[in-house]
Amino acid sequence: xxxxxxxxxxxxxxxxxxxxxxxxxxxxxxxxxxxxxxxxxxxxxxxxxxxxxxxxxxxxxxxxxxxxxxxxxxxxxxxxxxxxxxxxxxxxxxxxxxxxxxxxxxxxxxxxxxxxxxxxxxxxxxxxxxxxxxxxxxxxxxxxxxxxxxxxxxxxxxxxxxxxxxxxxxxxxxxxxxxxxxxxxxxxxxxxxxxxxxxxxxxxxxxxxxxxxxxxxxxxxxxxxxxxxxxxxxxxxxxxxxxxxxxxxxxxxxxxxxxxxxxxxxxxxxxxxxxxxxxxxxxxxxxxxxxxxxxxxxxxxxxxxxxxxxxxxxxxxxxxxxxxxxxxxxxxxxxxxxxxxxxxxxxxxxx
Numbered sequence: 001x002x003x004x005x006x007x008x009x010x011x012x013x014x015x016x017x018x019x020x021x022x023x024x025x026x027x028x029x030x031x032x033x034x035x036x037x038x039x040x041x042x043x044x045x046x047x048x049x050x051x052x053x054x055x056x057x058x059x060x061x062x063x064x065x066x067x068x069x070x071x072x073x074x075x076x077x078x079x080x081x082x083x084x085x086x087x088x089x090x091x092x093x094x095x096x097x098x099x100x101x102x103x104x105x106x107x108x109x110x111x112x113x114x115x116x117x118x119x120x121x122x123x124x125x126x127x128x129x130x131x132x133x134x135x136x137x138x139x140x141x142x143x144x145x146x147x148x149x150x151x152x153x154x155x156x157x158x159x160x161x162x163x164x165x166x167x168x169x170x171x172x173x174x175x176x177x178x179x180x181x182x183x184x185x186x187x188x189x190x191x192x193x194x195x196x197x198x199x200x201x202x203x204x205x206x207x208x209x210x211x212x213x214x215x216x217x218x219x220x221x222x223x224x225x226x227x228x229x230x231x232x233x234x235x236x237x238x239x240x241x242x243x244x245x246x247x248x249x250x251x252x253x254x255x256x257x258x259x260x261x262x263x264x265x266x267x268x269x270x271x272x273x274x275x276x277x278x279x280x281x282x283x284x285x286x287x288x289x290x291x292x293x294x295x296x297x298x299x300x301x302x303x304x305x306x307x308x309x310x311x312x313x314x315x316x317x318x319x320x321x322x323x324x325x326x327x328x329x330x331x332x333x334x335x336x337x338x339x340x341x342x343x344x345x346x347x348x349x350x351x
Contacts, residue, residue, distance in 0.1 A: 007052075007076070008045050019046050022279050026247070027053040031275035034225070035249040038304040040286035043249045047221045048073055050247065052080050054219055060084040061217040061239065063092065065224040085217070089232040092215075093201035096238065100210040101193060109195040113148060117141070117185060124181045136175055143178040148185055152203035153229040154263070157186055202231040205238060216241035225250035226267050233266040246273070249281075253302070288313025326351040 004015040004023045015023065019042075025033060037043035047062070054060055060083060064070045070086045077084050087095075097106055121141070122129050130137050150165045151157070162179050166172050189200065190207050204210070218241050222228065225248035236246065248270045271278065282303045284292075290313040292306040316323075321344050324330065332338045 006042070006045060006049050008049075015049075016281075016283055018279065018281050018283065019049075022046060022281075023050055023053050025277065025279070026050045029277075030245070031277060032246045032270075032273055033248070033277050033279055034271045035247070035279045035281060037249050037251050037281040038284050038302075039251065039253075040284035041281035041304075042285055043251075043281055044069065044073070044223050046281060047223060047247060047249050048077060051077055051084055051219075051221070054081065056081050056083055058083065058218040059216070059241070060219045060221070061092075062086045062221045063089060063223065063236070065227060069223065089228075089235060090198055090201040092239065093203075093205050093235050095215055096205040096210050096212065096235070097196070097201065099212045099214055100205070100208075103193065106193070107195045108197065110197050112195045112197045112200075113185060113189065114145065116188065117144060117148075117181075121181070124184050126177055126180065133175065139173075140175045140178065143172055143174060144181050144185075146172060147178055147182045149199060151182055151186060152189075152199045153231055155203065155206050155231050155234060157183065157207070159183060202229065202235055206231055206234045211238050215239050216244075218244055220244060220246045222246070222248040222270075223250075225270055226252050228263065228266040228270075230263050230266055233263075233269060246270070246276075283307055285310075290315060321345055322348070324348075324350055 004020045006013040006015050006019065022033070022035060035043065035047070037046075044064070051060055051062065060081060062073060062077065062084060064073060064086065065088070067088055070088055070091075074086045077086060094106070117124065118141075121144075130140065133140055146169070147162060147165060150169060151162050154161075154165060156162055156165070159179055162182055166174070186207075190204065193204070196204065215238075217239055220236060220240065222236065227250070240246070248267075250267060252264070252267060270276070280303070282305055284304050285307050287295075287304065287306045288311050289306045292304065292310075294315070295302055295304055321341055324345055330338065330341060332341075
């Protein structure tokens with residue numbers, strides 16, 4: 001059996017059995033993979049190292065959730081696979097736009113839609129001047145802005161499909177014709193490409209049906225797959241080469257970006273895709289052993305384990321502010337107790 005290693009920050013570690021299974025699948029198997037990764041299980045490091053087992057003549061794409069992660073990963077991957085592209089979803093979509101649209105340059109203007117809606121709302125609505133809404137006008141405008149974002153995250157254009165988003169985001173209470181206005185703005189947005197905003201980068205390649213042979217990959221790795229939007233999922237489909245292998249890693253319990261379109265359907269689609277195997281990363285390298293016991297006692301269905309060399313750890317249940325040290329973190333469900341605690345700590349002359 002091959003002896004697989006983990007390389008990170010100039011150091012070498014023995015791969016866990018679960019990591020070995022993933023590396024073996026990448027090196028010797030075929031098809032796609034979904035990796036269910038517990039919190040602190042080195043999921044990004046694992047798929048970063050998995051690229052080492054791909055022939056360097058194959059085009060590889062690694063999609064990370066934010067730019068900082070991309071920059072960190074580039075340092076290591078560029079040394080082992082010069083054919084690997086490290087990108088965010090927005091950068092990937094922007095590349096499709098640049099390659100497929102006649103414009104040589106696309107100006108990014110984050111307030112594109114806010115400006116258009118604000119200046120034209122009395123024309124967009126079928127009810128005449130919005131000043132008649134009085135105090136409700138600001139909530140009416142907020143509903144439009146939110147539904148516009150969600151419509152682009154979910155790639156919906158039809159009236160009923162836009163309305164269905166209200167069931168997902170239950171705190172949206174319609175005032176009058178917000179859905180009709182949003183549909184008009186969506187049509188305007190795909191026709192006016194002199195400027196784009198960041199959400200356009202993942203939405204426009206889908207609504208304009210853009211695709212190019214110049215941007216195709218044999219292997220695609222997606223980090224933090226639980227936070228992928230429908231638009232981003234479809235971007236991945238556009239850049240798959242023939243017989244492409246897709247490896248996604250994430251944890252549905254860590255889905256924290258529902259507010260910006262993270263879709264349970266996207267992660268389920270990855271899992272249910274044809275020729276897809278599921279793997280696990282259940283060892284958490286940031287979990288003390290006492291934490292493992294606490295989790296298993298409270299949530300027996302959660303499969304997460306502390307590393308063999310993890311510290312035992314200690315939980316103090318009876319604490320006071322006098323125990324606060326510099327750089328301690330204090331958490332609370334509400335704001336007011338935190339303010340009172342902060343003032344008390346400041347009077348003790350502690351950071």
